[in-house]
Amino acid sequence: MNYNEFLDLSPEVKAALAAGKPVVALESTIISHGMPYPQNVETARNVERIIREEGATPATIAILGGRLKAGLTDEELEYLGKAGPKVTKASRRDLPVLVARGMDGATTVTTTMMIAHMAGISVFATGGIGGVHRGAETTMDISADLEELAQTPVMVICAGAKSILDLGLTLEYLETKGVPVLGYGTEELPAFYTRRSGFRVDYRVDTPEDLAAIFRAQRALGIKGGMLVTNPIPEEYSMDYETINRAIDEAVAEANQKGIHGKETTPFLLAKIKDLTGGDSLASNIQLVYNNARLAARTAARI
Ligand code: PSU
Numbered sequence: 001m002n003y004n005e006f007l008d009l010s011p012e013v014k015a016a017l018a019a020g021k022p023v024v025a026l027e028s029t030i031i032s033h034g035m036p037y038p039q040n041v042e043t044a045r046n047v048e049r050i051i052r053e054e055g056a057t058p059a060t061i062a063i064l065g066g067r068l069k070a071g072l073t074d075e076e077l078e079y080l081g082k083a084g085p086k087v088t089k090a091s092r093r094d095l096p097v098l099v100a101r102g103m104d105g106a107t108t109v110t111t112t113m114m115i116a117h118m119a120g121i122s123v124f125a126t127g128g129i130g131g132v133h134r135g136a137e138t139t140m141d142i143s144a145d146l147e148e149l150a151q152t153p154v155m156v157i158c159a160g161a162k163s164i165l166d167l168g169l170t171l172e173y174l175e176t177k178g179v180p181v182l183g184y185g186t187e188e189l190p191a192f193y194t195r196r197s198g199f200r201v202d203y204r205v206d207t208p209e210d211l212a213a214i215f216r217a218q219r220a221l222g223i224k225g226g227m228l229v230t231n232p233i234p235e236e237y238s239m240d241y242e243t244i245n246r247a248i249d250e251a252v253a254e255a256n257q258k259g260i261h262g263k264e265t266t267p268f269l270l271a272k273i274k275d276l277t278g279g280d281s282l283a284s285n286i287q288l289v290y291n292n293a294r295l296a297a298r299t300a301a302r303i
């Protein structure tokens with residue numbers, strides 16, 4: 001653990017870490033900016049329950065009153081879910097300001113990795129990550145998540161990346177930065193709502209034991225940075241490729257036309273896709289997060 005004076009572990013997380021028991025980190029931007037209330041709070045609670053059922057301890061991460069929290073109370077989860085996008089979406093560059101001013105922030109993949117590492121947590125489950133946006137060759141919109149994967153030793157388990165991103169460029173960037181991209185039970189990069197994307201991952205991995213062994217080897221070799229595990233959405237919840245990609249194309253076109261940029265882009269696209277697909281994309285989104293939480297708990301138990 002990388003102690004600092006701003007970090008608060010919940011009693012449950014603290015006890016689990018002290019006893020060497022498995023702990024799984026969870027992000028809070030997915031709650032505040034990624035899903036509507038009340039499904040966001042309900043999902044966050046179910047994710048925690050699934051992790052407990054697998055014998056691990058959930059540590060949902062957020063910034064509250066300037067404190068870096070690993071492990072939230074039920075009231076804190078409810079607060080973040082209700083506040084939604086009114087809470088600051090906190091990336092790496094927001095941390096010093098929020099801490100100095102005693103403000104609240106919902107953590108992205110980037111800041112969840114940072115705080116998980118400070119707390120001594122190695123495995124983190126989420127839905128999707130940020131990456132290289134389509135058109136990045138002119139906008140330079142590349143998520144800080146990719147840089148964090150390059151420098152912080154946390155395993156991030158996701159369902160791939162939405163095709164709001166340029167998946168090919170996202171993979172190139174991760175290759176340049178030396179981030180292993182592993183496919184759980186697949187050779188193909190999953191695209192969040194769909195199991196297929198047409199892009200290949202670096203390695204296929206079929207068991208939590210193998211994931212844990214690869215993570216331990218990265219640490220033992222002294223290699224900086226984390227790794228990305230892409231776990232395809234279960235077949236029964238996956239969406240029709242044409243339907244979802246039509247919605248994504250429409251959302252991207254509207255964002256461009258409205259001149260949406262910076263940290264607003266991803267939340268704008270996520271909300272637009274949800275509107276365009278009705279409840280379908282939200283239902284899929286929720287199920288893939290459960291699936292990732294289960295794999296994360298099983299992997300954390302073996303690290
Ligand atoms: N992609 C998703 N769902 C999400 C996010 C990304 O499919 O909820 C959130 C995550 O918190 C991620 C952040 O870390 O958006 C990336 O934002 P940006 O593209 O601004 O870096």
Ligand code: MN
Pocket residue numbers: 141142143144262263265
């Ligand atoms: Mn961005």
